Ligand SMILES: NC(=O)C1=CN([C@@H]2O[C@H](COP(=O)(O)OP(=O)(O)OC[C@H]3O[C@@H](n4cnc5c(N)ncnc54)[C@H](OP(=O)(O)O)[C@@H]3O)[C@@H](O)[C@H]2O)C=CC1
């Protein structure tokens with residue numbers, strides 16, 4: 001058991017039409033603590049045959065929810081936000097126990113996740129439409145922004161709270177309902193959010209949270225003509241698959257997919273700030289974020305100085321159980337994740353790179369943060385997302401070389417660069433083919449700015465004043481008198 005102040009937040013049932021239910025088969029699966037392999041809970045394994053009734057309940061609930069006033073929806077979302085902050089300690093402990101990130105990061109994620117609910121509680125009241133000067137005197141033209149209807153979300157394990165609220169908050173604010181299928185590895189956080197949503201007054205069926213086999217549940221959700229929209233966060237590989245599955249019913253799609261973020265350090269950069277930014281971007285969540293610096297490109301003149309400073313900072317990072325004080329990097333989520341990092345390191349070393357620091361297993365799923373030097377575009381890490389605590393350092397000579405290297409990828413999610421030259425900052429920011437660019441910072445994510453990628457990193461944006469459009473339809477009305 002996880003020692004919670006409010007044990008009722010630890011759920012072993014799913015939220016289905018306002019009730020906490022087990023699956024029809026009564027099948028369950030275990031939730032494992034990646035720090036020690038302990039079973040910390042069990043949740044139901046819902047079968048695909050149970051999903052149509054859940055979609056029907058979502059339809060009924062959404063029709064009534066859309067008829068509530070925006071002010072009503074806003075007040076309920078605001079209450080959900082406040083309950084999340086009230087229970088931050090329990091929510092963070094649940095998250096660290098099932099996902100591994102240090103408690104301080106988990107608390108930070110709960111605040112970040114809650115901020116999307118706060119933001120869209122406000123946006124709910126400002127879904128303005130248009131009146132348009134008509135081309136004919138007897139006409140009046142208006143545009144309404146209406147909720148798209150029943151929506152579905154499939155979310156990853158790396159941010160078990162924020163990847164749900166970044167979808168559910170705008171959906172509910174718009175007057176939609178949502179069926180959430182969280183990752184098998186981290187369902188307990190999702191279910192706790194569902195409990196708090198219920199306490200906040202979210203009506204039965206408006207938010208449903210269902211655990212079980214991803215591909216089977218996903219197939220029913222994507223096949224259904226009654227699901228108008230799918231929002232997915234995860235790998236580009238699965239995003240492609242879901243996009244294809246949604247094609248027959250022409251679903252509206254939001255896709256937040258993989259990344260391969262360049263982190264460029266020019267010779268006029270403040271190296272200490274660049275090191276701080278690299279640590280924050282690269283090793284947050286043990287490097288398991290889609291916006292992590294995946295390639296560190298350093299201009300030749302400062303390469304050795306930057307590498308030395310980075311190594312000194314990385315050596316100070318503590319690896320351990322996320323519930324222990326002073327831990328900076330927790331365990332990786334599972335064996336295949338740690339093996340991918342080891343594969344990228346061994347591939348780079350075989351092709352001539354040098355291991356400057358780290359990359360050692362400490363037992364279980366703990367890996368010391370690594371730095372590679374002498375990395376080249378011929379190595380796997382140049383093209384694949386490592387999704388782990390390993391910083392590969394590439395060298396470049398000119399600004400044009402840096403931009404060409406940075407853009408040489410199918411991904412386009414986040415990019416970072418450090419320079420104190422104003423003209424260079426404008427040129428580089430405009431030339432980088434990425435949805436999000438950090439200039440002299442490694443942390444760019446918040447609820448007020450549009451989060452999302454170009455190229456094969458996804459479709460659409462989350463958060464900001466743009467995020468709610470993903471859950472709305474525009475209706476143009478032409479009236480003649
Ligand atoms: N752009 C962004 O904001 C983010 C992108 N990502 C990317 O995702 C990857 C790592 O996250 P990870 O969770 O492993 O990604 P996956 O794509 O493997 O999984 C994401 C979610 O999709 C589910 N899923 C997997 N296969 C299917 C399927 N065939 N049909 C329906 N659902 C499916 C998973 O279920 P289950 O895990 O239970 O099998 C999980 O809930 C990295 O590439 C990372 O960059 C991750 C987070 C944010």
Ligand SMILES: O=C(O)[C@H](O)CS(=O)(=O)O
Pocket residue numbers: 158159162163233288289290291445
């Ligand atoms: O899933 C992720 O990697 C998150 O989107 C990263 S962030 O929003 O916490 O920056």
